[in-house]
Amino acid sequence: MHIPPRVLTVAGSDSGGGAGIQADLKTMLALGTHGMSVLTAVTAQNSLGVQGAWELPAEAVRAQFRSVVDDIGVQAVKTGMLSSAELVETVAELLAGVRAPVVIDPVGVSKHGDALLAASALDAVRTVLLPTATVATPNLDEVAQLTGVRVEEEADMRRAAAAILDFGPRWALIKGGHLTAGPAGGEGGAVDLLTDGTEEHWLRAPRHDNRHTHGTGCTLASALAAQLAKGGTVPQAAAAAKDYVTGALAAGFRLGAGIGPVDHGWRWRGTH
């Protein structure tokens, strides 16, 4: 009997199905793994923004985590929306006992600018959560919030990565999706930088400005966790994850009146 690699996401629910737990589980399935979830918060969310958010008690997070890890086991873990300092601390403590690779996506705000993490939780992210990471995957706004480094052009991403690595993750994957200026000052592609402070890997893809980009960050981090669960090095897993999110973004579709979701099933549908 074939048993697929097991991957756990610790994240919030996006009722619209494009980001959060829903994006994570769809990505994990699409990449051939068994996805499992620890829910941290429930959001009322759609293509227009976040209309409401409710956090779960720390005890519920702890219980879900123990249920999964103690019986089924995990070959990789990914974290997303953690909402508060209390949940960040709870999850960091749980992760300290895990031997599988851990991808920390330090989710701060949604694409629409709605806060998914309390400002009072930033310190716990820096001091207890990031040190548990095999790979940390901040976007440029999260880099600025966590380190004070403002990335205006590609070359600044090196300083951003160094500042993130100072908090203790093994690798930093700095997502340049919000960067529009290319190396020559013109329109750039979508460039991410993966580094452990020694090796440097630039992940480049064509930019798709089709507006249906809801869930790109969650999808990249989950794809990375799924690839790590299947085996291979961090640079190999990151390259495969970047391919998957680029295809999903290119196939993103119009839903609702705002920002539509990426298509997690693009490889099955053969849209690209």
Ligand SMILES: Nc1ncnc2c1ncn2[C@@H]1O[C@H](COP(=O)(O)OP(=O)(O)OP(=O)(O)O)[C@@H](O)[C@H]1O
């Ligand atoms: N318009 C785009 N075209 C191609 N790739 C993109 C585009 N926008 C983002 N990406 C890629 O998608 C991945 C996620 O990056 P992004 O910076 O959007 O993350 P994020 O802001 O955390 O996402 P989210 O808004 O879901 O939280 C990265 O690999 C990035 O380069």
Ligand SMILES: Cc1ncc(CO)c(N)n1
């Ligand atoms: C629940 C949730 N997690 C993460 C994101 C990322 O933007 C989102 N929009 N919603």
